[in-house]
Amino acid sequence: MSESKTASPVPERRSGALLQWLERRKAWLFAAIVLIILPHVPGLDGNFGRSLLSQMGIAAVFALSYNLLLGQTGLLSFGHAVYFGLGGYAGIHLMRAINAGLPIPMPLVPLAGAATGLAFGMLFGALTTRRAGVVFALISLGVGELVFAAMRILQGFSGGEEGITANRGMGPHPFGLTFGPQLQVYYVIVFWSAMAAALMAAFLRTPAGRMCNAVRDNPERAAFIGYDPVRIRFVVFCVAAMFAGLAGGLHALNYEIVAAEAVGAGRSGTVLLMAYIGGVHSFFGAVLGAVTITWLQVSLSDYTTAWQLYLGLFFIAVVLFAPGGLSGLLLMHRPILGTRAFLHVVKSYAIAALPALAAAAGAIMLLEINYRRATQPDTGARMRLFWMDVDTSSVWPWLSAIALLAGGAFLFNRCRRLVANAWQQASDEARTVGGMQREPRP
Amino acid sequence: MLEIITFSLLNGVVYGLLLFMVSSGLTLIFSLMGVLNFAHASMFMLGAYFSYQIGTWIGFWPALVIAPLLVGAIGAAVERYGLRHVHKQGHVAEILFTFGLAYLVAESVIMIWGRNPIENRVPAVIDFPAFLLFGTSYPAYKVLMMAISVGMFAFLYLAFRRTRLGLIIRAALTHPEMVGALGHDVPRIFVLVFAIGSALAGLAGVIGGFALLTEPSMAAALGPIVFVVVVVGGLGSITGAFIASMLIGIIQTFAVSLDYSLLDLLRVFHVVVSSDSAFHEVAAVKIAQAAPLIPYLLLVVILIFRPRGLLGRRDA
Amino acid sequence: MKDARASRGCVLQLRDLHKRFGATPIIRGVSLDIDQGERHAIIGPNGAGKSTLFNLVSGLFAPSAGSIRLDGEPIEGFSPFEIYRRGLARSFQVTNIFPRLSVFENIRCSVLWSLGYRYSFKRDVAKLSDANARTGEVLEQIGMSARRDVRAGVLTYAEQRALEIGITIAGNARVILLDEPTAGMSRAEAARAVSLIRTISVGRTLVMVEHDMGVVFDLADRISVLVYGEIIATDAPTRIRENPAVRAAYLGTGPGNL
Ligand SMILES: Nc1ncnc2c1ncn2[C@@H]1O[C@H](COP(=O)(O)OP(=O)(O)OP(=O)(O)O)[C@@H](O)[C@H]1O
């Protein structure tokens, strides 16, 4: 985060300018190439894979916009889906208009979402950003409920729970593109997502963006260096709402349906989970969280109906043990990356992972059996668990699950010392090699 | 007309008292610890489920006592083994912890009682008409709900005013450091207050559970309304929470019985909205239909005209 | 010297200022004129209301009664940023920085408004050469150049105090209020701070609250003594030292080291 290079006034030759430009945008170029290739990678080149990638792209924009609020400005919102969903409705209604003959190419639909997000961001932002902290959180929740209830009542506009649909293939076909195939939609989504990510990153480098961090850290002092914290919050709220609206527009384009749940508390909660689990302290954390959670949602919901429970447990574990989120966990290793003891650390992780997996397997067995008995009592006592047939009326599955859980937890506790020692070694080494500023903690 | 007004008023008061039972616990916890407990409505839900379960085992009257105590114990455990450890990471982490907890409670309830609403009927012992009003009978359980809430508050009020413990808690509400410096165990007080607040919500769940639908999403449905109560009343103000609870309880109950829409009003003034104008859909919404919106509209109105809430201090 | 002051006019004018918290009066009728270009110290026992006075002038609290004029225009009840934009900056007695930003970012955020960037979101801060240059200059002044990339929250206490002053002066305000700038510093650190304050106060108006009498008599052109929310004397340092009312107040309240 501490980006603080002063402008380097090195005189450069004209021919070097392009190279330098490329050099500075190396990471973005690399990301662009990966994103272009991804839907052709085996495993992801089917309809399922491409649709998964599309969902990830949408979720990433949404989570990044949420990070502007929570990570950058310290605004905890429980109603960010309002802007996503209203953007989605704007998108779907525009698509219906295009279906009815409006001569606008489909890829521009997300812009309608962004404009709508921005408009409602300005409307509700004026109301909610006057307060920060806990009160802001509560108000955002209230506004979310308000809009959700309104969408359920205004059936004609929103289609209520069933939602309204449109057809992305019906409209002008520029360059012969129909936007029917998932691949074409994926590229539209990737284009807008990359654009949105770049713009949000750029926003954070502007004076207003920098002041977001200042307001997050200390709104009182920000007022004493000339800035109105309420105004800063309002600005960032509008920006975040706009990009959430863009994500909603992408959602409309991708699914061709938007329903009331798009503005609901569930979706607001999910984006909070994504941004927080990914890590709010870094920009790419939101992307990491969006990708991880989307993948979990899609893959877990195939295997178990209890996936929300796992998601909740995962979230609580992050809150309790890794407040920096996944990206925080990854970045924690940066100081010891070059050391020889780093190998020890990795090795200790591998060893500790075994009992952890065993304990997790035990816990999952218990939860799954219980869940099955409570939610589908009519399906009988037999169920599939980890590719095994299990008879839940006998005592053995229960016993083995408990044994796995207890034994795994016990051994894992022992392994923690191993990990801590390896870390100690590595950070000692890192400190002697290069001057480290902060002591990493295991 | 008078009949509708009287009944709506009575039902509104019952609903308002219920809201106040939940929101007063939330306010208490918030003023003492600065923690906004997102799992508070989950405690309400647990109260409803526990009382149902215990009720089917040993009857309603024991359940009325045991269920809130159980919920209080769970609240105490949440504070002692969860929140206390998140505390040092700041308020956002605390809120997020309780937010995750609300998620988990809902999922656990599904795991035990299933996804569908349970048959949490009004227990037979209290299901009889209490008195006749305009020829219609008023059910005893609603009278009981009112009596229990009022009795509970009287008890708590006296306990806070008259006992030593109450004195210490009241002191800790405003000056926790000082109370700690005087040698009182402030963390224990936190646990206790969390337990009391949760038990209150649990009790509300016991007597409110059969009036509402007892299902896994009932916490998610009630939670936002309780938060609205707390913001409208002014964060941290018990009296404010009371006024807001009554206000929302009564207004919402009245709204449900009003079968009019903006169209009807406009018709009085001989304005006709053509049915294909975009405005028609909004104007056609009946007040009864829009009742779920009312708490949130009230929130918006309060925010515009009195951002700190009815009785809120300036910077909560 | 006195004549020179009079001709330059008065920048900050307090008239019969009152502040109550609940029923407790803390500031009880303060009137004070701060002249253009002077270094004015406010001294007084603990709890006299010195910080509260700064809080009123800088806009953290609105006064219960009375008027405050900056350059002849009333500013009482204005918000802090409005007062800052009119050219008055302040530091805090209890360190008040941006803990998760780097030292460099702390200062750069503090120069943005004064250079006219406001809420702009069209420009990349890395390319604002004037802002970055000014930031480097301030870092040099407060002796923090070597620590520019450190997170402010992990600095030592003395470094945070230096940063606190840096944030206050970065915007080039014409009137600067410093609340106990040397509190808690060692002798050497305090000496550095004094010379820094001397440098930055050239061509500006400075009002400071300070407990260290060495610093006060070293720096101040005039001194006001605030006791129980009232100013009992305002005068040149030498005469303050001899003022019987001041001596009584200080001897009466304990650790006087006049
Ligand atoms: N926000 C507030 N609410 C209530 N009382 C306050 C508030 N701020 C200050 N006070 C009271 O006002 C009195 C003066 O405080 P102030 O901080 O202005 O004193 P001071 O002269 O700066 O003292 P010190 O030398 O210790 O810094 C104190 O008794 C303090 O308790």
Ligand SMILES: [Mg+2]
């Ligand atoms: Mg002070």
